[in-house]
Amino acid sequence: MDTSDLITALDRDGQLLAEAAARAGLDTPVPTCPEWRVRELVTHTGAVHRWAARIVGESLTEPIGLPAAPEGDGPELVEWFREGHRQLVKTLTTAEPDLRCWTFMPAPSPLSFWIRRQAHETAVHRVDAEAALDGGGASAAGSSSDSSAGFSPIDAEFAADGVEELLVKFHGGERSRVRTDTPRTLRVRATDSGAVWTVRLSDGPPRTERTAEGPADCELAGPVSDLYLALWNRLPLDALGSTGDASLARLWRERSVIG
Template sequence: MTAFTGYRGALIAETDALAELLRAADPATPVPTCPGWSLAQIGTHVGRAQRWAAAMIAARATEAMDTRAVPDGAMPKQPEAAARWLSEGARIVIDAVDATGPEVPVWVSFGAPCPAERWIRRLLHEAVVHRADALLALDRPVTVDPAVAADGIDEWLELLAIGLSGRGVAALPGAATMHLHAVDPGLGDRGEWMIRPSGSSIAFEHGHAKGTVAVRGSATALLLLLMRRVGSDDPAVEIHGDGAVLTHWLAETPF
């Protein structure tokens, strides 16, 4: 199966879904997967991040801007207005990309400036994970389109490959390897990852191979595990082989 490409529609859908959750929930509800945060803070974080990215795209910024300078960066307190504000953020980003030009280089988290379009993917997966935070806080099941969740795993591994370089702490101990296998129908090779040490960082490729540890589950379950939204003892994931490798990985790859 080819790589996921529907980032624009998915960003709108995920942001709208989070907005609907906030419309109906108590904004003061604590979010255990983001210690010290409430649902209101989750919404503010997502909506402000989208407007922050849009401002940098519009300015063609090649360095990070101060998030405190983001126009309209405060989420309204009234539930209907808050939901509308949050939904608008995804569209503001997409409009900024189109107005500036998808290929114009701007600052993007991790690494050198990248085409402005890259922000749409980054903010999609930010919204996916924080919608999961909200659902878990409300004791509701987390469901994510398998192709979106698999792409979220791709992006996380890509960011780690950059972020771990030169850090001096190995994500995988020694020569250990890790295989991830998403069991969702239709993902094909895009639902399998072989992760290996590469200097002080990691490298990965799609496909089936035997790892020192193997982790199986839906793409959503694997993404939540990698993002530390669920633990390795979650019944939605199966671990085969040396579980200590996964424990080490989770300890050394904090979000």
């Protein structure tokens, strides 16, 4: 996906997150992150934005800690988030393409890594803010009738890019906990865009290919925006169509959470 389109998505989703958080109120529970209220959601995402902006803006080559949130509470916390989000968008937009800085996953370039990662970080947490605003209704982690229709629209190309990042980058690394003693194959199929991923599971890190070749033990299927939200644990897996061995879908659900 083009980096300019990812920055546009980052800009939009950050604004939507702030709007939803302000309307929901800082004390409102976040159904998609049961341990959080909106306050923690805003604080976390705002800190991540400032963290990424500093790494890119200062061309840091070593990791740093997340900055502290302001002591104030209420509207000023949402404004603190807005300021950090604007700074991140500006920093990523004006950074030199040949920037060299620290990253935590392989990518074509450090700048493309940070643009992509922050776009999807913000999109997923925007969904969290909208789930809080919705009050945990049809768009949150409830019944099998759930779908992404309750959230602001997610562009199909953007959603496919986020599925790709999750399956190939996050779960292609040694830290992935999605492992099986016996080799298994999970297929992920977008029923609207035609994108298909085949995830080969073993006692090592999963290996994902953009292919529909070969048999699969389990297949998860649905609109690509629903795949995006379900695989990022913002919709229940039973919001998707599933065929084959249901235990493999449960294994994914239980072990695929990204910390």
